[in-house]
Amino acid sequence: MRSSRIPDLWRFVLITLAAVLCAAIAASLGFWQLGRAAQKQALFDAIARQQAQAPWHNAQLAAKLPMVTEPIGAGQAQELLHRPAQLQGQWLAEQTVFLDNRQMQGRVGFYVLTPLRLAAPYEHVVIIVQRGWVPRNFMERTALPEVRTPDGTVSIAGRLESPPSKLLELEAAGDGGADPDGQKSRILQNADIAQWAHRSGLPLLGLSLVQTEGTAGDGLLRDWPQINAGVQKHYGYAAQWFGLGILVVLLYVWFQLVRRFYLRPRAAGAAAQPR
Structure with a gap:
């Protein structure tokens, strides 16, 4: 009985480590995207302040x-x-x-x-x-x-x-x-x-x-590209990474904790009761 539980224990430990690692990587990538968004927003704000200066x-x-x-x-x-x-x-x-x-x-x-x-x-x-x-x-x-x-x-x-x-x-x-x-x-x-x-x-x-x-009537188009901070893209990527991390945690909790330590023992106890 004891030897049969050792592989099961190691499987649980490995799955736990893998879940923690995946959740940590997803969270770190999400925070990295938020940092990139903050950097771009700071650069955009600096450019806006520069453009607002007296000519x-x-x-x-x-x-x-x-x-x-x-x-x-x-x-x-x-x-x-x-x-x-x-x-x-x-x-x-x-x-x-x-x-x-x-x-x-x-x-x-x-x-x-x-x-x-x-x-x-x-x-x-x-x-x-x-x-x-x-x-x-x-x-x-x-x-x-x-x-x-x-x-x-x-x-x-x-x-x-x-x-x-x-x-x-x-x-x-x-x-x-x-x-x-x-x-x-x-x-x-x-x-x-x-x-x-x-x-x-x-x-x-x-x-x-x-x-x-200036120089009206010269026939030139001056619809120059506008500077955009582009932070929404990084916020979207951050939400995806955080969502992936949360999904990993929820799947781990359901399959490795709830089903393992709550639903499975209850089902086994119900099956062992005399009818």
């Missing part, structure tokens, strides 16, 4: 934003990125480039980038402006869309951001991106500000400006 003008931009040849530290980036800016300057239209394969509102087209030389006395400073998006001509791939670029001094508003994210280049090029028509056109796959500054000789700043207002 910089030419003087602050020239004084605080480093040139592209100077490295930007992590602490400095927190102060600069997403900051609103209202600038006055002159478009360098001949330096406009079109970034290929960029989407907006579900359509594929170009991001239009044009350098803006700040108005005097800061004309020694030039910043790349992500002006907006235009559709491309799919019948003639190398055709450039018409973008109205006014002469003289213009006033624009936007926010300071990193250059547009880089896409995979199927063909290397030494001028900052792939050249689709092989003729050194203004259609590029990517734009590198450092290479742009070296190629053009312009005194470019290390960040770009995503334009949100």
Whole structure:
């Protein structure tokens, strides 16, 4: 009798350890997802506070934003990125480039980038402006869309951001991106500000400006993606992990405790009673 209970005891111990381990892993993963949600929410709140700051003008931009040849530290980036800016300057239209394969509102087209030389006395400073998006001509791939670029001094508003994210280049090029028509056109796959500054000789700043207002009638779409904390996804994953842990505990309690120590003895006692 004793020897027959030893395997049963070991089975109970192993199942108990497995249940505890599974529940602990599920709980730890659930708390990890909650931690990720808290991190993303804190980052989103920091960006929102930065966007709510008073906008910089030419003087602050020239004084605080480093040139592209100077490295930007992590602490400095927190102060600069997403900051609103209202600038006055002159478009360098001949330096406009079109970034290929960029989407907006579900359509594929170009991001239009044009350098803006700040108005005097800061004309020694030039910043790349992500002006907006235009559709491309799919019948003639190398055709450039018409973008109205006014002469003289213009006033624009936007926010300071990193250059547009880089896409995979199927063909290397030494001028900052792939050249689709092989003729050194203004259609590029990517734009590198450092290479742009070296190629053009312009005194470019290390960040770009995503334009949100100004230059009415230029035909550009500016429905830029909105920053989203994305915490709901992590809350959903956390709920799934916690739910799995609770399920493991409930199954263990039912099959290993309730049925083993309560229902089974009662059934055995009922069967042993004389009728």
